[in-house]
Amino acid sequence: MALTKEQIAQRIAQELQDGFYVNLGIGIPTLVANYIPEGISVVLQSENGLLGMGPFPYEGEEDADLINAGKQTITTLPGSVFFDSATSFGMIRAGKVDLTVLGAMEVADNGDIANWKIPGKMVKGMGGAMDLVAAAKNIIVAMQHTNRAGESKLLPQCTLPLTGVNCITKVVTDLGVFEINDDGFRCVEYAPGVTIEEIKAKTAGRLVIADDVKEVAI
């Protein structure tokens, strides 16, 4: 059985280490915050200018001046700090953020990512995605393995306009966990009930199955 969005987030949460500064994109990545392991303390960065993002406010306590990069009302935590957007992207660019989790439309087997523009459709803009993928040391993509037409989103090369090149280190999809290295996608974990054959069939990019491939443990 393929992983749910929540399970994808849960699996990614296992990558967190104590003391990590983490930037979570919109969508599945946001859910990662719900699964931070016991005993692990991480600080969430919101690129509009906050370190130490807390949970949503209680009803009636929303503050228009306190939002995250998805424009959602949020709260702070003890030790939180606000800063301007130049500082925010400066710390991203300088590699101070330990882990970035993003959604994507396509990922190529060389680590390229496309997630901001579909030719022929109204383009809303890249927001901070290009800055994040260009600068972060450690970027995990959280996405469905295939698009709505059932076509692989793990490709030999992206067909959509790129957001960044050679930047993605790991992909977690509903079908499994894939590291990206010189040989392409390396499947290190498969979702419970998902077969290697299904993964092979649904992965268009170069794929290597790890010798010690195992079931995702959540």
Place this chain on the structure above:
Amino acid sequence: MALTKEQIAQRIAQELQDGFYVNLGIGIPTLVANYIPEGISVVLQSENGLLGMGPFPYEGEEDADLINAGKQTITTLPGSVFFDSATSFGMIRAGKVDLTVLGAMEVADNGDIANWKIPGKMVKGMGGAMDLVAAAKNIIVAMQHTNRAGESKLLPQCTLPLTGVNCITKVVTDLGVFEINDDGFRCVEYAPGVTIEEIKAKTAGRLVIADDVKEVAI
């Protein structure tokens, strides 16, 4: 009678306009602060990170954390603001400081200035002088007209290593006031009792006497 240091400062203070942000260098420039005209409000910038420098503290109220760029203990004023050194030189570089007053060893008739290094002597460093002269829109040099050997400090070209090129707009010396333009030093005012002949004799760079040259009024 040539101008005293205090009178040089007094004359430069006449250049101040209401609302000016001003950076005063060490030496005679510092004295300008004592002669800010009645009704004129200026803000003094200290490049180590302060806008709104106040007078020296009363004895016993010195604070080691509150100094100016000359490392002297100072005070703040209502509306003062502290910032870091990158911001400080950023505002200088972006042309936000309206007037800079500096001392110099030599000024050339094209606006070059030398004030940081004498070959063969221990070099202490340029501090912020090169940043200030490179970026300020409006730079007045306050200095003696001649050096201890009686040689002109207003030269056809500097003999000492340069601090900045084509940057000085005006020089006020003990002998008079000199604008710098394409024709070199233009003497617009002479000190009381100083003759044009003396100024000519003591100015090595190109010199033009303004048609409406007049006595310095203090």
Place this chain on the structure above:
Amino acid sequence: MNKVVANAEEAVKDIESGMTLMLGGFGLCGIPENCIAAIVKKGVNKLTCISNNAGVDDFGIGLMLQQKQVKKMISSYVGENAEFERQLLSGELEVELIPQGTLATRAMATGYGMPAVWLLAGVGTEVAEGKEVRNFNGKEYLLEEAFDSDFAIVKAWKGDRMGNLIYKDTARNFNPMMAMAGKITIAEVEELVEPGELDPNFIHTPGIYVHRIFQGANYEKRIEQRTVRQRN
């Protein structure tokens, strides 16, 4: 020194058609509501706006778009705005999309007197087209130019007569960089105080960058995504 003007109308009185404006704010958070209203009222057009977002249909820069006052938007994200989309598709509106950090840093460059900066974002993408690329220490960077504008318009929480500003929470966002970058910078504040009331150690924008300041009125501070949790 007194930079106070009476209101938004006076603050924007010499903004003319065809000018380039830099505006603070992220989404609808920390936007200069009063000045935007005054610009709408004034009716100038053919404006170029440098702002991370373009508001929503009926708020923020969206209000200027409704009146067809904007010729070009320079932004990182322009979703949530149907009128924007209509004007863009019909060719009435130009848009230049640039990465958010690049937008912030190009504005910062202006404020720091730097003509251009070397940035990572967009290398290998269409953002890099036509730009100089240079390798430093094994990584490629794009040369991105500082912004040039006629006015910067920002919104702060508190400010004093000398133009010193502080911002609240994430309403800070782009405001400090825009304030620093303005040839003429207009600040609207929720609370205008006397010099000395703001702690000199905790001022976000030194007054030297601010030319006009006024206390705004009737802030709506609209929330785009109201997300809450339930009490147990």
Place this chain on the structure above:
Amino acid sequence: MNKVVANAEEAVKDIESGMTLMLGGFGLCGIPENCIAAIVKKGVNKLTCISNNAGVDDFGIGLMLQQKQVKKMISSYVGENAEFERQLLSGELEVELIPQGTLATRAMATGYGMPAVWLLAGVGTEVAEGKEVRNFNGKEYLLEEAFDSDFAIVKAWKGDRMGNLIYKDTARNFNPMMAMAGKITIAEVEELVEPGELDPNFIHTPGIYVHRIFQGANYEKRIEQRTVRQRN
């Protein structure tokens, strides 16, 4: 998350001979007194120090110079230090003098992930020798590289366990840029507080830049130029 170390000795324990250190402070104002003492005690040498000044004979970085621990100083002003002069003239010490704003901005570039910056200072002077010059909009700028170092050592007024820092008055000076630029950043503070005690709107250095923090002891805070006025 707890970045607190016991004291200066523990904070500097892995600083080794031959390393490059960036130090905050302007003159003797805002210098990391405790860490300097610990480095002197530790006795490492052949250090390269990036710091606006080099202290005085018997205080600040001057204490490291006395022990001949410094191979090279990268500074904007190194006066007021006879031992410095002696080592320089004898060839024991190298010095690289760079304009103060260039020093601050090269450190800032590191903290902002920019490999180099275009700056005005020094064009046409010996500072420009060997550097790329480029004309932007009619003005010439020098290409100045970001700094690379092993440790940054700063002094703040207050800090919390997560490394958030605030500075007092002009003791801020170079500290924020050095803090941002460090591969490993050590902060010593006069007062160590719990997370939440510092107002999140008024933190000068976000904790993400700081790796180790401790409450310093016995601050001397020496004044270089004691200037006062008389009461009437």
